Amino acid sequence: MSDPETFRLEVRNWLEANCPPEVRGLVESENDLIWGGRNATFKTPAHKAWMDAMGAKGWTAPEWPAEYGGGGLTREQAKILQSELLRIKAQPALSSFGIWMLGPALLAFGTEEQKKKYLPPIVRGEIRWCQGYSEPGSGSDLASLQTRAEDMGDHWIVNGQKIWTSYADKADWIFCLVRTDPSNKHRGISFVLFDMETPGVSTRPITLISGKSPFCETFFDNVRVEKENLVGELNRGWDVAKYLLAHERTMIGAMGEGMGRPLGEIARDSIGTDDQGRIDDPMLRARITEWDMDAAAFKLAMDSAVDRMKAGQAHPALASMLKYYGSELNKRKYELLMAAGGIDALEWESERSHEGDTARSWLRTKANSIEGGTTEVQLNIIAKHLLNLPGA
Amino acid sequence: MALILTDEQVMLKDAVDGFLGEHAPIKHLRQLRDSHDADGLSRTLWQQFGEMGFAGVLIDEEHGGSGLGAVEAGVIAESLGRTLPPSPFFGSAVLSASILQNAGSDAQKFWLSKIAAGEAIVSLAVDEGAKHAPHRIETRAERSGNGFKLNGAKALVLDGHVADALIVAAQTDEGLSLFLVDPKTDGINIERTVMVDAHNAARITLKDVEVDADALIGEVGSGQPVLDRALSLGRACAAAGLNGAGDQAFAITLDYLKTRQQFGKLIGEFQALQHRAAHLYTELELAKAATLGALQAIDEGKETAGLSASVAKAKAGRVAELAVQEGVQMHGGVGMTDEFDIGLYMKRVRVLNETLGDSHFHAEQLARARNY
Incomplete structure (x- = not known):
């Protein structure tokens, strides 16, 4: 393995050659994000080239083993890559539930065959995944889910309904929790994978308060799922789900990170400055500064969490802590952004406001403390670990 | 790292x-x-x-x-x-x-x-007014003979009442300078101040205090960067002290939640207290990460280390404050008694918060650094 400085130089040279100017600069809206998939749309051809180059290198999943298409980098190397990407303000080459959520679960619970089959297309952005967890009657109490998988010998027939399935209408495959034993709540759930083009699968986008429809209702009407698509043991899908939720929580917690310009700069441009050059709204300036302080501490807590996980020292409730704090932090951020934007941030349809981007994003963040387990559920989990009360 | x-x-x-x-x-x-x-x-x-x-x-x-x-x-x-x-x-x-x-x-x-x-015991005399304001030091050192004459008043000089030597920050025509001074020198008056947490500092007045040129630490007018470096280190260590106090206050409180019974159950079974405990624990994690980050930045000699120390001190101060306030409240009546330790932590955190700049001071440093 090359020494850190040599590696940094290699990364820098490669990025210089492969990161097009179109994908450099701060992510300004959802349009800039690259999701990949069979029906992928790209803002510009350069966006596709960026995804392809990074995918081929395995650097969309830098720390996954190279044999499954990942970058095979050490933690130290991944940090170097990250800092080099940050240095040139490279936008993410791939946003992917496959990388953030399914991949880690497959690496931990999948068979060799499953890892070989599913991981490489995730890394390259060829297959886009969605997550089938919540149901209309199973929100915070997720383990009460009712979507039924009936054993037909060599396959299952799945019937039921999922809700809040993010981008189900754009996804190629789904990882899904189904009930394989109605007599046992937690130990009657299995974790299965299937193609969204399988007959009997349909989706209906849900219009949210932001006016957008990132979430869907997803219906399963006699959907055939092969037995080989079971991940982990039969009836032990809850273990996989919990593991995966930890990754999802960390991801939602990190959602506000690195996106956009510093809040105070936005406020200064929007509000103007007083005769001493300070943001001409002392109370807002103070609140933004306090947010900055918390965000700086949170970023270090995230870094420390990763280092502790690697060292096997992570607190069992760590993911819940990060999810709780990060989502509340992101909600606070958007309240401050709305205050900073003032009248301008109220616009919903104008081109000037990018079709109300600030307002819509602000409303979107309200889901942060609901999705992936509500803030209250996270606090319950943390408290159970702290107090050693039953159920932890 | x-x-x-x-x-x-x-x-x-x-x-x-x-x-x-x-x-x-x-x-x-x-x-x-x-x-x-x-x-x-x-x-x-x-x-x-x-x-x-x-x-x-x-x-x-x-x-x-x-x-x-x-x-x-x-x-x-x-x-x-x-x-x-x-x-x-x-x-x-x-x-x-x-x-x-x-x-x-x-x-x-x-x-x-x-x-x-x-x-x-060698004590540093920086603060003067009611708040930490190292950018507004008024103590003066005028050239006198082959040395200097010091005039001014200092406060919150930690252990100053028992110091064997003092380091005094004073303005000279060339800028801020640091002087190593014998506390027994004529013109120095030291008043022990017993503080709320039973720790001690001193108020020190300097009236025409004559010191030799070799009392100067480094060159005349070159004290600012030396002081800043010490203050950054001190702030990060104060943040660590706040984390220790906050952590211990939380541990004591957690024990209490697991032993005190009311309405026929442990008070830790009440969700109203559980969620507050969980929130506090999370905040403590952030404060500790921010502090370790700052200490490492200092060791690595990063240019931003001073700012990291400000973030750490501000965050740790806020969090420790929350820890002791929640601690006393969750203890209920006994939290108000001298017999229980939780009150000692509340007092100590107040003093540590005021030491080398409170969370408002340090948040302001951050705002200025970012040109807000």
């Missing part, structure tokens, strides 16, 4: 915790307070700190120290925050040692070996 303690640092932490648990548990503070101890701190304990190598943590080996870094100093400061013994560690081994080590003459560095041995 990974944002966790190395194995050696964990060993140091265990050693300090073990030592303090044996020689300076919280009753050590109570004894000093209740006996109205003449010094308000134990010189014996300070010597033991020397023998254990804690007092010389930042001092190079040439002067009898162990030549370790900011992270190790923070580890010791955090442990001190758990059992609250009054100790010259912060004022002498961190602040003054940093200044002498970085800018002291060979003769002045004599004090480093005395600090490392736990034999001397």
Whole structure:
């Protein structure tokens, strides 16, 4: 393995050659994000080239083993890559539930065959995944889910309904929790994978308060799922789900990170400055500064969490802590952004406001403390670990 | 650098915790307070700190120290925050040692070996008004004969009432300068101030205090960067002390939640308290990460280390404040009694918060650095 400085130089040279100017600069809206998939749309051809180059290198999943298409980098190397990407303000080459959520679960619970089959297309952005967890009657109490998988010998027939399935209408495959034993709540759930083009699968986008429809209702009407698509043991899908939720929580917690310009700069441009050059709204300036302080501490807590996980020292409730704090932090951020934007941030349809981007994003963040387990559920989990009360 | 303690640092932490648990548990503070101890701190304990190598943590080996870094100093400061013994560690081994080590003459560095041995107390006199404002130091040093004449008034001089030497920050025509001064010099008046947490500082007035030119630490007018460096280190260590106090207050409170019964169940079974405990625990994690980040940045000599220290001090201050307030509230009536320890932590956190700039001061540093 090359020494850190040599590696940094290699990364820098490669990025210089492969990161097009179109994908450099701060992510300004959802349009800039690259999701990949069979029906992928790209803002510009350069966006596709960026995804392809990074995918081929395995650097969309830098720390996954190279044999499954990942970058095979050490933690130290991944940090170097990250800092080099940050240095040139490279936008993410791939946003992917496959990388953030399914991949880690497959690496931990999948068979060799499953890892070989599913991981490489995730890394390259060829297959886009969605997550089938919540149901209309199973929100915070997720383990009460009712979507039924009936054993037909060599396959299952799945019937039921999922809700809040993010981008189900754009996804190629789904990882899904189904009930394989109605007599046992937690130990009657299995974790299965299937193609969204399988007959009997349909989706209906849900219009949210932001006016957008990132979430869907997803219906399963006699959907055939092969037995080989079971991940982990039969009836032990809850273990996989919990593991995966930890990754999802960390991801939602990190959602506000690195996106956009510093809040105070936005406020200064929007509000103007007083005769001493300070943001001409002392109370807002103070609140933004306090947010900055918390965000700086949170970023270090995230870094420390990763280092502790690697060292096997992570607190069992760590993911819940990060999810709780990060989502509340992101909600606070958007309240401050709305205050900073003032009248301008109220616009919903104008081109000037990018079709109300600030307002819509602000409303979107309200889901942060609901999705992936509500803030209250996270606090319950943390408290159970702290107090050693039953159920932890 | 990974944002966790190395194995050696964990060993140091265990050693300090073990030592303090044996020689300076919280009753050590109570004894000093209740006996109205003449010094308000134990010189014996300070010597033991020397023998254990804690007092010389930042001092190079040439002067009898162990030549370790900011992270190790923070580890010791955090442990001190758990059992609250009054100790010259912060004022002498961190602040003054940093200044002498970085800018002291060979003769002045004599004090480093005395600090490392736990034999001397060297106090830094920076603050003057009601709030920490090192950018507005008014104490003056005028040239006089072949030396200087000092005039001014200092406050919150940690351990200043028992100091063997003082480092005084004063304005000269050339800018801020630092002077190493014998506290017995004519014109110096020292008033011991017993504080709310039973730790001690001093108010010191300097009236036409004559010092030789060799009292100057470094060049005349060159004190600002030396002081800033010491203050950053001090702030990060104060943040570590706040984390120790906050953490311990939380641990005590958690124990109480698991033992106190009302309405026929443990009060820890009530969700109203569970969620607040979970929130507090999360905040403590953030404060600790911010502090370790700052200490590491100092060790790495990063340009942004001062700002990281401000973030750490501001965050740790806020969080420790929350920890002690929630601690007293969750203890209910007994939280108001002197017999229970939780109140001691509330008092200590108030003092540590005011030391080297409170969270408002440090948030303002951040806002200015970002040009808000």
